[in-house]
Amino acid sequence: MSPVRTDSAPGVHLMAKPTGPICNLDCSYCFYLEKESLFPGRHRFLMSDEVLRAYVAQNIRSEPGPEVLFTWQGGEPMLRGLDFYRQAVRYQRELANGKTIRNSLQTNGVLLDEEWCSFLRDAGFMVGISLDGPKEIHDAARVDKRGQPTFDAVMRGIALLKKHNIEFNVLVTVTDAVSRQPLKVYEFLRQNGLRHVQFNPVVERVAGSQEKATGLTFAQPGKAGPAVSPHSVAPGAYGEFLIAIFDEWVRKDVGSMFVMNFEWALASFMRLPSTICLFAENCGKALIVEHNGDVYSCDHFMYPDYRLGNIEVSALEELANSPEQQAFGQAKSADLPDYCRRCEVRFACHGECPKNRFMTTPDGEPGLNYLCPSYKRYFTHIAKYMNAMVKLISHGQPAALIMDAIKGPLAIRLSPRTGG
Numbered sequence: 530m531s532p533v534r535t536d537s538a539p540g541v542h543l544m545a546k547p548t549g550p551i552c553n554l555d556c557s558y559c560f561y562l563e564k565e566s567l568f569p570g571r572h573r574f575l576m577s578d579e580v581l582r583a584y585v586a587q588n589i590r591s592e593p594g595p596e597v598l599f600t601w602q603g604g605e606p607m608l609r610g611l612d613f614y615r616q617a618v619r620y621q622r623e624l625a626n627g628k629t630i631r632n633s634l635q636t637n638g639v640l641l642d643e644e645w646c647s648f649l650r651d652a653g654f655m656v657g658i659s660l661d662g663p664k665e666i667h668d669a670a671r672v673d674k675r676g677q678p679t680f681d682a683v684m685r686g687i688a689l690l691k692k693h694n695i696e697f698n699v700l701v702t703v704t705d706a707v708s709r710q711p712l713k714v715y716e717f718l719r720q721n722g723l724r725h726v727q728f729n730p731v732v733e734r735v736a737g738s739q740e741k742a743t744g745l746t747f748a749q750p751g752k753a754g755p756a757v758s759p760h761s762v763a764p765g766a767y768g769e770f771l772i773a774i775f776d777e778w779v780r781k782d783v784g785s786m787f788v789m790n791f792e793w794a795l796a797s798f799m800r801l802p803s804t805i806c807l808f809a810e811n812c813g814k815a816l817i818v819e820h821n822g823d824v825y826s827c828d829h830f831m832y833p834d835y836r837l838g839n840i841e842v843s844a845l846e847e848l849a850n851s852p853e854q855q856a857f858g859q860a861k862s863a864d865l866p867d868y869c870r871r872c873e874v875r876f877a878c879h880g881e882c883p884k885n886r887f888m889t890t891p892d893g894e895p896g897l898n899y900l901c902p903s904y905k906r907y908f909t910h911i912a913k914y915m916n917a918m919v920k921l922i923s924h925g926q927p928a929a930l931i932m933d934a935i936k937g938p939l940a941i942r943l944s945p946r947t948g949g
Contacts, residue, residue, distance in 0.1 A: 540592045541849040542815045544600040544828065545584055547609040549574040549820040554605065554637050554679060557670045558704055558731045558760035561604060564831055566744030568821075576609060578616065580822040580841060585620040587845040589628060597628050602635045602817075602828070611648060618652050633657065635700070637671070638686030639679055646693040656690060656697040658683065660723075661707055662714035669706060670760065687723070698725035698789070705731075705759065708766040711773035719786060727789035728774070730767045732885050732899055733758045749832045750884045757899070764888075768903030772910050779914050780936075784929035794908065797877035798915040799922070810879045813858015816849060824848050826857045829884040866894040869901075874908035 550564040551574040568574070576584075589597050599621070601614075621630045634649070635657040649656060660683055661667040668678035690697045699718060701707065707714060718726055736745045737753035747758065762770075771790060778786055793805050803809040817828050818840055826835040835857070837848040848854065865880045868890035872878070880886060881898045888897040898904070914935075918928040 540594065540814070541845060542598065542600070543584070543588050543591070543824070543845060544602055544815065544817045545576070545606075546602060546604065546817060546819050547576040547581075547606050547613060548604045550604045551608060552603055552605040552637070553608060553639060553673060555672055555674050555676070557672075558702065558733065558758070560733050560747055560829070561831075563744065563746050567831075567833070574604075574820050576613070576820040576822075580818075580820070581613070581617055582620050583822065583840045584818055585617060586624050587840050589621070589624050589626060589630075591845045591849070592628065595628055596631060597625075598631050598633065600633045600635070605637055605640070606634060607636050607640045607645070611645060614648065614652070631655070635659070636686075637679065638683040638690075639673070641686035641689050643689065646689045646695060649690075650693045650695050654695070656695055657700050658687060658690070658697055659700050659702065660684075660687070661701055661704075662710070663717040666707060666710060666714065670704060687721075691722075698727065699723045701726060701728045703728050703730045703762050703767055703770055705762050705766070708762045708770045711770045712777060715774045715777060719782070724785065725787045725789075728771065730762045730900060730903075731758075732761050734761075734887060749834075750830060750887075755887050755899075762900075762903075764899055765902040765906065767900055768905070768907040768910075771903070771907045775907075775911055775914075779911075780932060783918075783932055784927065791911075794877060794911060795915055795918060795928070798912070798919050800876070803879070807882050808877065808879055809861075811858050811861045812883070813854055813861075814849065816845075816854075826854055827884075829882065830857075864896050866890050866896045868892065868894060868897065872905065874905060874912075877908045878904045 549568065550561045552559070552562060555562070565574070585599075588599060599617070618632075632652065632654045633656075634654050636659070638658040638660070659671070661671060664678075664680040667680045667683070671679050671683075673679055687697070701714060701718075734748040734753055735756045735758055736748045740748060740752060774788070775791060778788060778791065789805075793803070793808060796802075796804055797808060806812050806815045812827065815827060816837070817825050817831060819825065819831070822839045822841045824837045824840055824845070825831045826837060837851060837854055840848075861880065861883050864883075864886075869875055869880050881900060881904060885899045886896045888899050888901070889895050890897045914931060917934055918931050921928055921930050
């Protein structure tokens with residue numbers, strides 16, 4: 530799953546799950562597949578036309594700016610069928626009220642074909658496609674319901690996206706196994722012309738006995754202990770993974786490979802508002818709407834305790850501004866441990882996602898992010914390069930000149946300071 534971008538949506542961002550947790554793959558690290566158990570009985574995981582229209586209308590109405598972003602995720606959102614998205618676009622055009630509509634679809638890519646790509650191109654969809662690296666790495670965890678590998682099907686889908694000139698990016702999930710081969714993954718992406726990428730860490734805790742009794746494998750936030758799943762990346766390994774790729778990128782690929790993790794970091798070093806919910810000082814504006822219209826506080830908090838209401842019953846603005854959701858969002862900064870408040874890279878991290886704050890600080894305070902060692906090492910390591918790029922940009926120069934600065938002496942000094 531892709532972290533939610535907040536730069537294009539100054540209001541509330543409501544991500545849709547048109548098929549809920551249903552997927553045609555069975556990726557071993559996926560945190561969302563098991564949410565099927567939260568809908569017991571003979572349940573149809575298909576967003577109805579009524580819910581679709583309510584989602585479109587409310588998402589447009591709640592956006593104060595001139596541009597509205599619709600994000601479709603899952604499970605696998607393409608399982609809802611092409612006619613569903615054709616209807617969604619019709620509703621968007623009908624209800625746009627002069628606003629510009631943008632659509633983003635996150636998919637595993639297996640179902641892409643000529644008809645789908647013609648639609649996505651004509652409707653102006655941006656596509657996020659999940660791919661964990663070369664065949665042997667990708668197929669180790671990303672298999673279909675029969676346990677069969679999916680790499681070849683995903684690459685066929687990518688070829689079709691390229692053929693139809695559809696804008697797309699690649700989402701790499703960094704598991705324990707993936708984290709051990711950063712340059713192999715990066716070189717694969719580069720050699721295959723996959724120029725827009727992001728790397729998302731897998732961190733999931735093992736469910737406690739009560740959660741397991743309800744069909745859950747992973748612990749929900751605030752429940753169970755700190756034991757993580759076998760696929761979870763080690764606390765410091767994600768940072769080393771990013772550093773290995775960054776050191777290659779900053780010397781060879783600035784301006785030709787667009788790694789969102791580095792773009793997010795550069796924005797932080799420029800002291801701009803975070804363009805990603807992970808690194809915002811507070812959260813709470815990135816809600817999800819499930820297939821049945823239920824609205825939850827966040828993609829990673831899709832549990833009964835975080836259900837805010839239903840868009841067929843309540844206005845989105847009412848749900849987003851409810852005391853429960855406001856408290857949820859403000860807790861990100863309010864609950865930050867003192868250890869984090871004193872950290873010199875806090876401005877870039879802000880404690881990352883609250884779901885990962887289940888460790889204790891060196892002085893015994895709860896609420897430390899599991900990935901703290903990674904982020905501290907990563908942001909400290911890249912600081913001198915980021916500060917140099919900030920200086921270049923402030924003088925009207927392209928950030929790509931950093932590559933020349935590394936190769937030889939220029940009128941730019943690479944400062945080791947972290948703060949800017």
